[in-house]
């Protein structure tokens with residue numbers, strides 16, 4: 001099978017990519033032609049507006065978010081929040097608060113050792129056989145606990161030509177058999193840019209698998225376009241899609257349909273969740289998440305202990321609680337539906353199992 005040529009995608013009403021990707025918040029091309037781009041353009045960027053839309057009282061000194069990481073919430077994700085509920089588990093993931101300004105010992109700008117793992121522009125390598133490309137710094141949602149919220153995206157490739165050193169490094173190292181497209185979120189690239197990048201990776205014979213680490217099928221389900229599905233199906237290398245949902249309420253409506261499209265295209269889909277205080281730190285919430293995912297063919301893969309990024313201390317749950325929750329899940333669900341409880345510790349040769 002050959003991957004669909006980027007030139008063919010140009011004939012399918014996908015907008016031409018601009019020569020540069022913005023560092024963070026992508027404002028779609030003018031006028032945006034894809035529905036996901038229009039929806040992203042209309043995403044909420046003001047916490048006061050977010051409260052208003054949910055029927056929550058305004059607060060006097062609204063915190064807009066730390067510089068470079070403002071509020072960003074797509075409409076589809078907003079629709080899955082419960083109106084007038086200040087404790088909604090989806091809202092709490094994206095609403096800025098004064099706790100973000102707290103300086104807490106042990107919470108740092110690079111909690112997972114990305115800087116030390118950088119091998120070429122845009123390319124990180126932490127584990128044997130796998131390399132990660134920071135495909136873009138942009139994302140469709142700004143999770144307040146994002147472990148890369150301080151990442152220096154401005155130093156990473158922005159034009160396709162800038163990727164050549166990383167592509168060359170991958171081509172020269174036959175021990176690397178899997179490439180992880182991450183970010184930001186790699187699905188923030190247009191289908192044309194994503195296809196171009198994947199074509200370059202697919203042309204390297206020893207790359208056996210291409211992983212897409214993305215939250216867009218969850219927060220902006222319309223991003224699962226026909227062209228993205230076609231790209232997945234036509235890759236020579238085996239694609240895997242790793243999504244990121246933390247609460248069962250996220251797996252509903254258009255999100256559920258988008259995930260099912262990927263699953264039904266024959267592509268393995270796994271979920272990574274983060275253990276978050278007041279959001280999913282109870283067995284009922286995690287059980288519901290795992291059950292909803294499994295019921296549509298998305299396998300619960302990891303439950304991550306929080307990466308200790310600056311400003312996110314208020315989300316942390318202690319490890320002992322995490323272990324207790326996994327024990328409870330194991331008693332309620334079949335083994336394949338119970339995620340592995342892990343932590344990323346810089347310098348370790350693999351994720352550290354906590355259970």
Ligand code: SF4
Nearest residue numbers: 139142143146184215
């Ligand atoms: S979806 Fe992932 S990359 Fe985007 S803000 Fe959330 S944690 Fe960060």
